Amino acid sequence: MDNLLHKIMAESFERKQAGVARPVEKLPFITISREFGCQANLLATMLKQELDKSGKPWRIMNKEIIQNAAKELHMDSDVIDNISDAFDRTTIDEVLSALSSKYYKSDRKIRQTVATVVLNTARSGRAIIVGRAGAAVARGLQPAIHIHMIAPIEWRLNSLMERHGLKREETLKQLTETDHKRYKLIRDSIKGLDAAENLYDLTIDCHLVSHQEMVELIMKLAKLRKML
Numbered sequence: 001m002d003n004l005l006h007k008i009m010a011e012s013f014e015r016k017q018a019g020v021a022r023p024v025e026k027l028p029f030i031t032i033s034r035e036f037g038c039q040a041n042l043l044a045t046m047l048k049q050e051l052d053k054s055g056k057p058w059r060i061m062n063k064e065i066i067q068n069a070a071k072e073l074h075m076d077s078d079v080i081d082n083i084s085d086a087f088d089r090t091t092i093d094e095v096l097s098a099l100s101s102k103y104y105k106s107d108r109k110i111r112q113t114v115a116t117v118v119l120n121t122a123r124s125g126r127a128i129i130v131g132r133a134g135a136a137v138a139r140g141l142q143p144a145i146h147i148h149m150i151a152p153i154e155w156r157l158n159s160l161m162e163r164h165g166l167k168r169e170e171t172l173k174q175l176t177e178t179d180h181k182r183y184k185l186i187r188d189s190i191k192g193l194d195a196a197e198n199l200y201d202l203t204i205d206c207h208l209v210s211h212q213e214m215v216e217l218i219m220k221l222a223k224l225r226k227m228l
Contacts, residue, residue: 026143027125028227030218031134033186033199034149036178037156038206043149044128046215051126054228061121062130115189131182135199136189143227145218148200155207 030047034040044060051058115137121127122138129138135146151159153175160171190199201221204214222228 027123028143028145028222028225029122029125029127029129029138029141030145030147030222031122031129031138032147032149033131033133033135033182035151035156036175036182037160038149038151039159039211040130040149043147043211043214044130046211047218048128050215050219051128051222051228056126058126058128060128060130061118111188133182133186133189136186139190139199143225145202145221145225145227146200147214147218148203149206149214150203151206 032040032044041060041062044062048058048060114132118129118132118134118137121129122134122141122144135148138144139146156175157168157171160166160175161168164171166174186199202217204217209217
């Protein structure tokens with residue numbers, strides 16, 4: 001998958017070149033946003049298995065988005081990940097100060113690069129985009145389904161502690177900080193143009209709906225919207 005970003009960019013260029021000559025097929029995509037503790041990658045994997053049965057393969061974009069952005073900027077992917085998630089200017093400065101001037105990139109440039117990768121992934125179609133404010137960045141593009149996974153804090157706490165063997169206090173701290181980062185990332189992406197809650201087609205409570213039930217709901221909606 002090393003050349004995935006180049007493939008996405010090439011497909012985008014080819015669509016622009018072909019735009020005058022013939023109509024460009026608008027390919028479907030799905031975004032999954034989640035509150036911390038909800039298993040979005042598990043849902044994406046299960047959903048891809050069902051979508052692939054249509055005979056046209058789908059792909060999942062999650063950490064690859066960060067890895068691709070890192071390649072574009074010639075930076076370490078962990079640094080990109082920290083900056084793209086950061087919600088405090090001091091934190092961003094601390095991360096950037098660790099870089100030599102040769103590899104310095106502004107946080108704005110990094111966020112723009114990540115958003116560009118997300119947007120081109122959506123435009124290239126048949127992609128399940130996990131996180132990275134996908135619903136906000138790709139809002140307005142169709143055909144699409146935007147999913148938001150939620151659950152009560154207590155349920156998410158217990159789930160995280162059970163899956164990762166963490167203590168309650170440190171888990172609660174991590175949960176609170178991560179939820180805030182994701183909220184700010186989405187808020188900054190829509191820049192006040194819309195309310196965050198209006199971005200999603202389906203908001204699903206993970207403590208009431210199983211992953212298999214989620215897949216069936218999403219597949220039903222995908223068929224109704226003729227995305228398969």
